[in-house]
Amino acid sequence: MSWSGWIxxxxxxxxxxxxxxxxxxxxxxxPYKDL
Amino acid sequence: xxxxxxxxxxxxLAVAGSAIGLGNFLRFPSQAAQNGGGAxxxxxxxSLLLLGIPLMWIEWAVGRYxxxxxxxxxxxxxxxxxxxxxxxxxxxxGIFGPIAIFIYYIYIESWLVGYCAFSLTGTLRHHATREGxxxxxxxxxxxxxxxxxxxxxxxxxxxxxxxxxxxxxxxKGGIETxxxxxxxxxxxxxxxxxxRVLTVGAPNPAHPDWNIYNGMGFLWNPDxxxxxxxxxxxxxxxxxxxxxxxxxxxxxxxxxxxxxxDDIVLSGLTATSLNExxxxxxxxxxxxxxxFAFFGHAGAQEVAKSGSFNIGFVTMPLIFSNxxxxxxxxxxxxxxxxxAGLTSSISLLEPAVAFLSDEFSISRKKAVVLIAAATFVLCxxxxxxxxxxxxxxxxxxxxxxxxxxxGMVECVLFVxxxxxxxxxxxxxxxxxxYVPRFYKxxxxxxxxxxxxxxxxxxxxxxxxxxxxxxxxxxxxxxYIIATRVGLFGMFAAIMVLVRKAYRIKFGESK
Numbered sequence: 196m197s198w199s200g201w202i203x204x205x206x207x208x209x210x211x212x213x214x215x216x217x218x219x220x221x222x223x224x225x226p227y228k229d230l
Numbered sequence: 231x232x233x234x235x236x237x238x239x240x241x242x243l244a245v246a247g248s249a250i251g252l253g254n255f256l257r258f259p260s261q262a263a264q265n266g267g268g269a270x271x272x273x274x275x276x277s278l279l280l281l282g283i284p285l286m287w288i289e290w291a292v293g294r295y296x297x298x299x300x301x302x303x304x305x306x307x308x309x310x311x312x313x314x315x316x317x318x319x320x321x322x323x324g325i326f327g328p329i330a331i332f333i334y335y336i337y338i339e340s341w342l343v344g345y346c347a348f349s350l351t352g353t354l355r356h357h358a359t360r361e362g363x364x365x366x367x368x369x370x371x372x373x374x375x376x377x378x379x380x381x382x383x384x385x386x387x388x389x390x391x392x393x394x395x396x397x398x399x400x401x402k403g404g405i406e407t408x409x410x411x412x413x414x415x416x417x418x419x420x421x422x423x424x425x426r427v428l429t430v431g432a433p434n435p436a437h438p439d440w441n442i443y444n445g446m447g448f449l450w451n452p453d454x455x456x457x458x459x460x461x462x463x464x465x466x467x468x469x470x471x472x473x474x475x476x477x478x479x480x481x482x483x484x485x486x487x488x489x490x491x492d493d494i495v496l497s498g499l500t501a502t503s504l505n506e507x508x509x510x511x512x513x514x515x516x517x518x519x520x521x522f523a524f525f526g527h528a529g530a531q532e533v534a535k536s537g538s539f540n541i542g543f544v545t546m547p548l549i550f551s552n553x554x555x556x557x558x559x560x561x562x563x564x565x566x567x568x569x570a571g572l573t574s575s576i577s578l579l580e581p582a583v584a585f586l587s588d589e590f591s592i593s594r595k596k597a598v599v600l601i602a603a604a605t606f607v608l609c610x611x612x613x614x615x616x617x618x619x620x621x622x623x624x625x626x627x628x629x630x631x632x633x634x635x636x637g638m639v640e641c642v643l644f645v646x647x648x649x650x651x652x653x654x655x656x657x658x659x660x661x662x663x664y665v666p667r668f669y670k671x672x673x674x675x676x677x678x679x680x681x682x683x684x685x686x687x688x689x690x691x692x693x694x695x696x697x698x699x700x701x702x703x704x705x706x707x708x709y710i711i712a713t714r715v716g717l718f719g720m721f722a723a724i725m726v727l728v729r730k731a732y733r734i735k736f737g738e739s740k
Contacts, residue, residue, distance in 0.1 A: 196443055196446050200447045201450070202268075210275075211506045211510055212507070214499070218496060219500060221496055222500045223239065
């Protein structure tokens with residue numbers, strides 16, 4: 196795999212993992228008030 | 231009293247389950263490999279930000295807004311957004327589309343159950359060549375006469391029953407319970423397979439360069455020249471559209487079971503990000519890298535072009551047959567795909583169930599039985615006329631074209647007719663995350679323009695040739711015409727029901 200392939204892979208995975216962790220942690224922390 | 235979700239994670243996983251389907255594992259990697267590799271991620275992420283995420287928020291907001299008035303399906307929700315006599319008929323697409331997709335999707339889902347069984351019994355190991363595996367698949371599908379088709383039909387009955395058993399048990403006991411169990415299992419199985427894939431190394435000693443890292447390179451090495459091709463941008467936008475389950479009407483129905491003060495911004499984003507995790511991280515790391523490691527560069531290219539069915543049901547079992555403990559991994563593969571399919575197919579039924587129970591005030595169980603009877607009859611057409619192209623034709627109209635039409639209609643109604651200020655406020659009711667202000671501009675101008683562009687391209691590139699039956703073998707023409715007449719009849723019947731529901735709710739003057 197070329198260095199540019201690695202960059203695309205790391206950026207894509209990093210971005211998605213970052214958003215997943217941020218969202219899931221916040222969503223679990225703040226359940227709906229009236230559920 | 232309408233049902234409600236009992237937990238936030240329940241609805242997030244239900245929406246994520248609806249979005250995560252076979253396309254995440256089969257369609258995305260082949261699209262990326264064919265359209266510029268790593269460079270494909272540039273139009274892909276741009277489409278996600280400008281098309282997918284805004285549409286996702288719009289559908290959540292439209293659904294929650296409709297739920298306040300006791301509506302759980304698009305027809306009468308659209309009527310609330312736009313007090314015009316035609317609005318409800320546009321909403322009919324939101325019931326027609328999911329049901330039409332369901333009647334063929336359930337059959338594909340049942341193949342996965344069958345292939346799970348064939349993995350456990352080791353049957354798949356007996357077909358050592360691509361031709362052999364393809365012939366097995368075709369016999370299983372009933373193309374040509376074979377006793378295998380009886381098994382196929384039996385597995386269809388089982389899958390059909392499982393789907394309706396889940397939906398019959400309701401929101402909490404059925405959909406929410408299934409998704410909170412199935413999604414973690416799906417992720418776990420996918421991670422196990424990805425770990426196995428990444429440790430495959432170079433399986434063919436005669437070709438040490440056929441290894442998994444070059445396979446990842448085949449998928450991720452960017453070809454920047456692809457960015458100059460409009461087809462690549464269209465493919466990326468199309469992939470985002472399909473993968474998020476927007477434009478079907480399912481998210482509207484799921485969100486209608488929320489209360490007015492429940493957050494939708496964070497929940498929508500969480501469901502979207504889980505779908506992207508399944509697609510870009512897990513889905514992209516299995517099929518294409520494995521195909522490269524086993525068949526080399528030319529073989530992987532061929533696999534990428536061969537279409538989702540071939541990848542899932544021919545290439546993958548063939549590869550697993552050549553791996554140690556291959557049948558165990560084949561089982562994990564087909565079972566995770568089945569869970570992905572199941573959580574999607576039950577969501578396809580919910581708009582029709584919500585429509586009957588909310589607008590005609592009949593019990594959920596009665597609505598489920600009625601829909602089961604109707605869809606069981608309709609399912610027979612794609613099953614028995616698969617070789618005549620019936621499934622492909624339904625897929626094009628219900629699973630592609632009307633998706634974009636519906637997405638555009640809901641976007642225009644919510645943003646332009648209902649009004650961007652009210653829409654913006656609606657999105658932010660109870661929000662636990664504030665949407666950046668520039669998204670107001672994106673939602674108002676960019677997303678609708680993007681949708682019009684996609685629709686125009688598809689209309690001329692695909693809809694016109696498809697409508698004119700170009701490329702359809704002469705012997706299949708009567709079947710395709712009959713399919714379209716049937717779809718039109720189905721749509722007309724739904725429109726009649728929508729009119730009746732409207733009269734019941736609003737007592738329309740004659």
